[in-house]
Amino acid sequence: MAAKLRKGDKVVVLAGKDKGKQGEITSVDPKAGKAVVDGVNIAIRHQRQTQSNQGGRQPKAMPIELSNLALMDKNGKATRVGFRMDGDKKVRFAKTTGDVI
Numbered sequence: 001m002a003a004k005l006r007k008g009d010k011v012v013v014l015a016g017k018d019k020g021k022q023g024e025i026t027s028v029d030p031k032a033g034k035a036v037v038d039g040v041n042i043a044i045r046h047q048r049q050t051q052s053n054q055g056g057r058q059p060k061a062m063p064i065e066l067s068n069l070a071l072m073d074k075n076g077k078a079t080r081v082g083f084r085m086d087g088d089k090k091v092r093f094a095k096t097t098g099d100v101i
Helices: none
Strands: 010-013 022-029 035-039 040-049 056-061 070-071 081-086 090-092
Touching: 010 035
Parallel strands: none
Antiparallel strands: 010 022, 010 070, 022 035, 040 056, 081 090
């Protein structure tokens, strides 16, 4: 099945402690059904010091369920994603505005 949310998409969080926050997807794990979004679901992780990293307590974005995310349309509102054929290509479109993503 085609992915409704992909890396680089602007999304808004629908549920959870970060409800209403917006960010960009940095990575997606379709098998687990999760995605990492910039600035959302931040946890503190302890990092060992290396030559390139000072170490200590580092904030890290943790994965969030895909069902708790919605794509943002051009107006900045949450929208559902649909698929349609544009010529001979299958494209994603925003259900609220009808624009191709």
